[in-house]
Amino acid sequence: xxxxxxxxxxxxxxxxxxxxxxxxxxxxxxxxxxxxxxxxxxxxxxxxxxxxxxxxxxxxxxxxxxxxxxxxxxxxxxxxxxxxxxxxxxxxxxxxxxxxxxxxxxxxxxxxxxxxxxxxxxxxxxxxxxxxxxxxxxxxxxxxxxxxxxxxxxxxxxxxxxxxxxxxxxxxxxxxxxxxxxxxxxxxxxxxxxxxxxxxxxxxxxxxxxxxxxxxxxxxxxxx
Amino acid sequence: xxxxxxxxxxxxxxxxxxxxxxxxxxxxxxxxxxxxxxxxxxxxxxxxxxxxxxxxxxxxxxxxxxxxxxxxxxxxxxxxxxxxxxxxxxxxxxxxxxxxxxxxxxxxxxxxxxxxxxxxxxxxxxxxxxxxxxxxxxxxxxxxxxxxxxxxxxxxxxxxxxxxxxxxxxxxxxxxxxxxxxxxxxxxxxxxxxxxxxxxxxxxxxxxxxxxxxxxxxxxxxxx
Numbered sequence: 001x002x003x004x005x006x007x008x009x010x011x012x013x014x015x016x017x018x019x020x021x022x023x024x025x026x027x028x029x030x031x032x033x034x035x036x037x038x039x040x041x042x043x044x045x046x047x048x049x050x051x052x053x054x055x056x057x058x059x060x061x062x063x064x065x066x067x068x069x070x071x072x073x074x075x076x077x078x079x080x081x082x083x084x085x086x087x088x089x090x091x092x093x094x095x096x097x098x099x100x101x102x103x104x105x106x107x108x109x110x111x112x113x114x115x116x117x118x119x120x121x122x123x124x125x126x127x128x129x130x131x132x133x134x135x136x137x138x139x140x141x142x143x144x145x146x147x148x149x150x151x152x153x154x155x156x157x158x159x160x161x162x163x164x165x166x167x168x169x170x171x172x173x174x175x176x177x178x179x180x181x182x183x184x185x186x187x188x189x190x191x192x193x194x195x196x197x198x199x200x201x202x203x204x205x206x207x208x209x210x211x212x213x214x215x216x217x218x219x220x221x222x223x224x
Numbered sequence: 225x226x227x228x229x230x231x232x233x234x235x236x237x238x239x240x241x242x243x244x245x246x247x248x249x250x251x252x253x254x255x256x257x258x259x260x261x262x263x264x265x266x267x268x269x270x271x272x273x274x275x276x277x278x279x280x281x282x283x284x285x286x287x288x289x290x291x292x293x294x295x296x297x298x299x300x301x302x303x304x305x306x307x308x309x310x311x312x313x314x315x316x317x318x319x320x321x322x323x324x325x326x327x328x329x330x331x332x333x334x335x336x337x338x339x340x341x342x343x344x345x346x347x348x349x350x351x352x353x354x355x356x357x358x359x360x361x362x363x364x365x366x367x368x369x370x371x372x373x374x375x376x377x378x379x380x381x382x383x384x385x386x387x388x389x390x391x392x393x394x395x396x397x398x399x400x401x402x403x404x405x406x407x408x409x410x411x412x413x414x415x416x417x418x419x420x421x422x423x424x425x426x427x428x429x430x431x432x433x434x435x436x437x438x439x440x441x442x443x444x445x446x447x448x
Contacts, residue, residue, distance in 0.1 A: 016374050041266045042378060043370025070350060072377045093380075095319060095350040123377070124350055125266050126294060126319040142257065145369035146267025153296045154266060156317075168369065171398050209303070 006073055006088045007108045017131055024106075024134030033111045034217040035102075035119060037135035039157060043125035044143040045167040047075045049200040050120055052210035054082045056210045061115035061217060066105045068097055068122050076119065085109060099134040113173035116217045125150070129157035139163035144177045151185035158189035160193055163196065165209060170199040230297055230312045231332045233303040241355055245323035248330075248358030257335045258441040259326075259343060261359035264380060266347035269391040271299045273424040274344055278306045280434045285339035285441060290329045292321050292346050309333060319331065320351035323358040340441045349374070353381035356417035368401045371411055373411035383414035387420065389433060394423040 003130060008129045028035055047067075065077040068089040073104060076088035089105045091097065097105075102119060107194060119135060121128040140161045143152055151158045158164065164186055166179070181199065186193050194212065198205035252259055264270045271291075278287060291300035292313040300312035313329045315321065322331075326343060335341060343359060345352040362385045366374055369392060375382045382388065388410055390403070403421065410417050418436065422429035 041347075042374060043265060043367070069377060070379070072379075074373060074376055093350075093354070095348070122350065123265075124319070124348055126317075126346065126348055127351065130317070143267070143369065145367060145395070149298060150266060152298055153293060155295065171369070172394065174395050174398055 001039070002124060005108070006076075006090060007105060008090045008092060013057050017098045017100070021134040022105070024047035024099055025136060025181055027222075028111070028136060029220065031111055032221040033114050033117055033132075034220045035106070035117045035135040036120055036213065037119050037133045037138045038141070039121045039125070039128045039138065039161070040123060040141035041125050041143075041146060044123075044141045044146065045200050046120055046123065046141055049141055049165060049167055049198070051079055051082055052200045052203065052206055053118070053210055053213065054079065054084055054207065057116065057214060058082060058084055060070045060214060062113055064109050064111065064114045064117040066102075066109055066117065066119045068105075068120060070122065085114070091122060091150055095122055095124050095134050096131050097121055098131040102133040102135070102195060114223055116213075125154040127159050129154075136215055137162045139165060141165045141167050142182070143168040144171055144175050147176045148182035148185065151182065151189050155189050158186050158193065161193060161208075162189065163194045163212065166195060166197040167200055170202050230300075230314060231329060232314045241322045241324070244327070244357035245358040246324055248327055249360060249426050252281060252335070252358070252360060253444065253447075255335055256445040257338050257341055258444045259330070259341045259357075259359040260437065261343045261345055261357045261362045262365070263329045263345045263349070263352045263362065263385070264347060264365035264367075265370060268347075268370065269363055269424050270344055270347065271302055272374065273304055273365055273389060273391055273422070274342060275306055276424045276427065276430055277342070277437065278303065278308055280430065281438060282306060282308055284438060286332050288335065288338045288339055288341040288342045290326075290333055290341065292329075292344060294319075294346065301393050309338070315346060319346055319348050320355050321345055321357050322355040326357040328361070339445055340437075349378040349381050349412070353378075353384050361386045362439055363389060365389045365391050366406070367392040368395055372402045372406035372409065375406065375413050378383050382410050382417065385417060387418045387433075387436065390419060390421040391424055393421045393428060394426050399413055409414070
């Protein structure tokens with residue numbers, strides 16, 4: 001596999017994370033770079049979804065990927081095979097990324113000339129949701145085997161996300177997962193949440209999700 | 225469903241968590257109470273596994289359950305239906321429990337006369353592993369849909385656990401999950417880790433896991 005650059009990021013020094021995040025979005029707008037923050041639980045298919053997304057968009061946009069992980073680089077090595085600029089961020093045990101940490105990553109990645117950067121956050125439904133990373137939009141993946149009750153149990157992440165991707169719909173027949181209920185619970189947390197049921201494995205539903213991301217990226221970069 | 229008591233636990237005041245945890249174990253030993261700390265990612269089937277475990281052991285032991293969650297009580301309400309003493313711990317947004325927080329829970333639950341208490345930790349593979357709760361043994365659940373690479377990506381939790389339960393083996397045919405690889409990776413982190421493949425849904429493999437827990441509980445309480 002490709003050799004991936006690994007960045008050890010330090011805990012942020014910025015007391016006011018929200019101000020830092022807002023400032024980063026201003027700069028991303030000026031640089032015409034859209035940043036997506038992708039969150040999920042471990043094992044929800046985040047990396048597979050990301051790779052399938054990159055494959056569908058890499059000819060339309062100049063893309064970059066930042067893979068955040070506690071301390072491995074297995075995901076980054078896989079993503080790098082798509083050919084897009086990929087770096088691995090190590091959080092040194094920390095379970096989230098804040099705006100300052102994300103900025104360190106963006107500086108190492110080099111956003112100049114990139115239209116779309118995806119940050120794959122640490123696999124966790126709790127901590128990452130507590131920090132604005134400075135991303136333009138937040139998306140989360142919930143996979144069918146995790147169950148439809150998750151918006152009841154992890155409210156914050158559903159509240160802060162713009163998009164809920166429901167992955168692994170190819171295994172719906174084997175699980176007691178109620179799509180109506182998850183929609184109801186998720187919209188209870190966040191009525192504006194867009195929901196895309198997909199199977200990153202079979203490709204089902206990927207077009208609608210990718211179209212949304214494409215539209216948002218174009219809109220952000222053209223309004224710059 | 226039964227009305228479950230909800231405890232809002234406060235961040236621990238103890239600087240030295242390890243010392244606090246060791247002290248708690250001493251007291252649990254004196255009280256002849258075995259405490260199991262059960263950890264996993266969200267959606268791995270922690271509550272279902274716990275309920276099936278309780279059903280198989282509640283006639284052998286006087287049991288108690290502490291359900292930790294960010295702020296819901298759906299799990300505790302389900303567990304309470306088994307008839308065992310159950311309380312809900314709210315962590316107020318925190319993604320873990322330390323020894324002091326666990327002690328608050330034990331005091332509210334009341335361990336006098338209980339042989340076996342299970343703490344269902346917050347659904348998260350990162351933060352809970354960083355804090356010794358004072359439990360006698362630590363177990364984690366990894367479910368088949370999460371993938372066999374998790375010991376590579378979340379090393380610490382595999383290192384601190386005594387037991388790895390691999391749940392949802394009934395869906396093995398529908399996922400690319402390699403039991404040999406997960407065993408190899410998990411033992412790389414922790415050669416002593418005991419591994420129990422189960423399906424909490426069908427009951428397959430539950431006996432071996434429950435026998436282990438029964439043996440450990442008896443041993444702890446008899447040596448008291």
